[in-house]
Amino acid sequence: MIVRLAIASLFARALTVGMTVLAIALSVALFLGVEKVRTGAKASFADTISGTDLIVGARSGAVQLLLYSVFRIGNATNNVTWESYLDIAARSDVDWIVPISLGDSHRQFRVMGTTEAFFEHYKYRQGRSLAVTDGAIMSDLFDTVIGADVAATLGYQVGDPIIVAHGIASFTEHKDQPFRVSGILEKTGTPVDRTVIVSMEAIEAIHVDWQSGAQVPGQSTPVDVIREMDLTPKAVTAALVGVESPLQTFSLQRAINEYDEEPLLAILPGVALQELWGIVGIAETALLAVSVMVVVTALIGMMATIFSSLNERRREMAIFRAMGARPLTILGMLIFEAMVMAAVGALLGLGFLYVGLIIAQPILDSAFGLWLPIGAPTLREVYVMIGVVAAGVIVSFVPALRAYKMSVSDGMMVKS
Amino acid sequence: MDTVLEISEVAFRWPGRSAFSLTVPNFAVSKGETVLLLGESGSGKSTLLSLICGTILPDQGKVDISGVDITTLNGGARDRFRGEQIGVIFQQFNLLPFGSVADNILLPLRFAPARRKRAGHMEHGAETLCTALGLPDGVTRSKASMLSVGQQQRVAVARALIGQPPLIIADEPTSALDANSQSAFLDLLFKQTTTHNTSLLMVSHDPRLGERFDRVIRLEDIAQIERSAA
Numbered sequence: 323m324i325v326r327l328a329i330a331s332l333f334a335r336a337l338t339v340g341m342t343v344l345a346i347a348l349s350v351a352l353f354l355g356v357e358k359v360r361t362g363a364k365a366s367f368a369d370t371i372s373g374t375d376l377i378v379g380a381r382s383g384a385v386q387l388l389l390y391s392v393f394r395i396g397n398a399t400n401n402v403t404w405e406s407y408l409d410i411a412a413r414s415d416v417d418w419i420v421p422i423s424l425g426d427s428h429r430q431f432r433v434m435g436t437t438e439a440f441f442e443h444y445k446y447r448q449g450r451s452l453a454v455t456d457g458a459i460m461s462d463l464f465d466t467v468i469g470a471d472v473a474a475t476l477g478y479q480v481g482d483p484i485i486v487a488h489g490i491a492s493f494t495e496h497k498d499q500p501f502r503v504s505g506i507l508e509k510t511g512t513p514v515d516r517t518v519i520v521s522m523e524a525i526e527a528i529h530v531d532w533q534s535g536a537q538v539p540g541q542s543t544p545v546d547v548i549r550e551m552d553l554t555p556k557a558v559t560a561a562l563v564g565v566e567s568p569l570q571t572f573s574l575q576r577a578i579n580e581y582d583e584e585p586l587l588a589i590l591p592g593v594a595l596q597e598l599w600g601i602v603g604i605a606e607t608a609l610l611a612v613s614v615m616v617v618v619t620a621l622i623g624m625m626a627t628i629f630s631s632l633n634e635r636r637r638e639m640a641i642f643r644a645m646g647a648r649p650l651t652i653l654g655m656l657i658f659e660a661m662v663m664a665a666v667g668a669l670l671g672l673g674f675l676y677v678g679l680i681i682a683q684p685i686l687d688s689a690f691g692l693w694l695p696i697g698a699p700t701l702r703e704v705y706v707m708i709g710v711v712a713a714g715v716i717v718s719f720v721p722a723l724r725a726y727k728m729s730v731s732d733g734m735m736v737k738s
Numbered sequence: 739m740d741t742v743l744e745i746s747e748v749a750f751r752w753p754g755r756s757a758f759s760l761t762v763p764n765f766a767v768s769k770g771e772t773v774l775l776l777g778e779s780g781s782g783k784s785t786l787l788s789l790i791c792g793t794i795l796p797d798q799g800k801v802d803i804s805g806v807d808i809t810t811l812n813g814g815a816r817d818r819f820r821g822e823q824i825g826v827i828f829q830q831f832n833l834l835p836f837g838s839v840a841d842n843i844l845l846p847l848r849f850a851p852a853r854r855k856r857a858g859h860m861e862h863g864a865e866t867l868c869t870a871l872g873l874p875d876g877v878t879r880s881k882a883s884m885l886s887v888g889q890q891q892r893v894a895v896a897r898a899l900i901g902q903p904p905l906i907i908a909d910e911p912t913s914a915l916d917a918n919s920q921s922a923f924l925d926l927l928f929k930q931t932t933t934h935n936t937s938l939l940m941v942s943h944d945p946r947l948g949e950r951f952d953r954v955i956r957l958e959d960i961a962q963i964e965r966s967a968a
Binding site for chain 2: 323326327330334554619637638640643644646647648649650652658734735
């Protein structure tokens with residue numbers, strides 16, 4: 323009966339109680355949403371590259387190698403010679419190897435030279451392969467395959483000509499050798515979306531008339547002559563390696579790191595990703611802290627609502643007291659009220675989260691390549707909701723204790 | 739004759755406030771007796787009622803209700819004892835507006851198990867009382883806030899009477915009513931207290947009500963009140 327009356331009392335204050343519950347619901351939805359995005363981003367991040375056992379590059383740092391070879395951030399300090407590349411490729415424990423050559427750009431996008439094997443072996447999001455939505459993988463020397471973001475940002479279509487610039491953010495362009503867009507890749511949510519992919523030979527071809535990073539003045543080899551030339555690369559920036567058996571990963575890594583001819587570095591992508599996430603993760607923690615603060619704010623809002631209701635409810639409390647209720651009963655009723663508000667808020671928040679997810683899931687996937695799975699609430703989310711209710715109960719002790727004191731001093735006589 | 743209420747040698751001083759003290763050498767109400775206690779507002783009536791109901795404790799003296807000195811009970815037991823022994827009717831705003839009439843009438847039984855047992859079938863008891871008090875049929879299911887002030891006061895009487903507590907304390911229950919309703923209200927109240935042989939202690943500032951009561955007492959006749967400007 324007391325429970326029913328307490329709930330009836332909440333309904334009687336439907337507007338303020340509703341607002342409070344809404345605030346809690348929104349804060350819980352935000353908190354759970356941030357959690358979802360956070361874990362989703364972490365998973366997407368870890369899914370940037372999969373299926374590759376080792377990344378090989380010139381000796382630098384693991385994170386740096388990962389950044390320039392996978393994320394196209396920063397530059398390689400040095401290249402790996404073609405001889406070393408062939409040495410590694412020839413090893414019996416190497417199943418496959420894909421060379422990567424970086425250093426040129428098109429507008430704001432990096433140009434990456436590679437082989438057709440890249441499309442076969444580069445995997446993301448637990449083993450998904452790259453796919454061409456429009457056109458085909460390059461077949462000609464001056465063909466290029468562009469990522470989804472490149473096509474969307476620059477409005478390119480299959481067949482469009484593009485000119486590659488030397489270096490990054492450079493004004494010197496490889497004007498003499500225009501490329502043709504042969505295919506556009508499906509959106510992946512990985513840095514591939516922002517990459518212009520050409521063949522290894524094409525990278526050599528556009529640098530035929532260049533020496534030491536500058537075009538030789540007046541020299542311009544005609545395209546048909548270039549086509550006849552030997553375009554075997556002299557160096558690669560990095561290489562993706564797959565091993566015959568996972569057991570050989572570490573021995574191969576050690577062998578490459580101890581390679582005598584040239585200082586090389588082989589990294590495990592998963593480990594380096596973890597390391598990198600450790601750095602990026604600070605932002606994640608900050609985001610989480612902010613959403614915790616929002617929940618705390620909503621709960622303090624609830625506390626304020628209960629506080630402001632106390633004066634108008636003095637009469638109600640006096641009636642309860644006159645009927646034989648102990649001040650402790652009054653305290654319990656107010657805490658129960660807060661618990662109901664927090665619990666309804668938390669559940670409503672969960673509802674908001676699902677509605678939000680259903681709406682945002684396809685948008686986030688196509689716009690940011692961020693895949694947020696929709697499933698039953700995780701144990702962690704359940705804990706979060708229980709935590710919110712518990713925090714609500716704790717917070718409500720402040721006004722409830724005040725009500726307790728008021729009902730002790732007022733007794734059944736309210737001095738109005 | 740049994741005494742339902744007996745106050746002896748009670749002295750009370752509000753802690754911390756400007757010196758206000760109340761002493762009651764002796765005051766008793768017998769079983770079935772109706773007593774009108776006259777006093778102006780601010781004369782210490784509320785303090786005396788709080789002492790009788792046990793929401794405040796005297797500094798010294800005894801407050802016996804049905805033979806139990808409530809000053810010896812601890813807080814929780816005193817609250818329960820009040821629920822068991824006393825029906826309270828306020829001046830106004832007696833009811834929880836969000837509850838139904840039945841909720842309001844049955845509320846004291848929630849805190850008083852013995853009284854609940856005496857009440858028997860609770861919903862039926864509430865309906866019987868409502869009918870006896872001239873409230874319309876089916877009123878128990880209405881929301882309390884839908885009732886007129888006069889009806890609300892009658893519901894408060896039903897609530898005070900349910901489970902037949904030996905003592906009813908009414909604090910100016912008619913002051914919110916007009917003259918005609920006052921008279922009708924008192925008729926109903928007296929009829930019920932007589933039927934149930936319940937003692938009634940009513941506090942009012944209006945001496946015209948006196949003729950209906952067994953006894954009329956002025957507050958200053960039973961209590962010494964000291965008020966010194968601090």
